[in-house]
Amino acid sequence: MSSSSSHGRGGDSREGRGGERGGEFAEKVVKVRRCATVVKGGRRFSFAGLVVVGNGRGKVGCGYAKANEVPPAVEKAIKDGMKNLIEVPIESGTIPHRVEGTSGTAKVILLPASPGTGIIAGAAVRAVCESAGIHDVLTKAHGSTNPVNLVKAALEALKSLRTKADVERLRGVTLS
Secondary structure: OOHHHHHHHHOOOOOHHHHHHHOOEEEEEEEEOOOOOOOOEEEEEEEEEEEEEOOOOOOOEEEEEEEEHHHHHHHHHHHHHOOOOOOOOOOOOOOOEEEEEEOOOOOOOOEOOOOOOEEEEEHHHHHHHHHOOOOOEEEEEEEOHHHHHHHHHHHHHHHHOOHHOOOHHOOOOOOO
């Protein structure tokens, strides 16, 4: 195998580099995948990167991109993630209420936790919660363990969060 074969392992965590993009967003590489296409001369490899970006204060997004080498794939994924940012309501370091999100056959359940609990989650969902700035949360993943689907399901769940003020405004009532 060539030296490029060692690049296909996921799970490395590239953080920081915020100075390049306005300073406040941090990136976490969740997964790098290697794909091989068979051509006349042998195999030609390409790479796909899954990256979670967030400012740690309620904004988070994910990006997925492909390229012929790992660094361009990660850069493209970061750019894609910056386009797909969502706002997450955070109350005292945790989420306001229980939520569920699905993507494909992956289902993620997020539960609010008391201060000091930490982030109880697998690698993919943990990256989303840390990037969003959530400090205390309990999670459970059902079904697929595919990191791409888990990240998308976690973001889907975070999208459906509502604060008490949002619910009062939407329903036109005051809650006690």
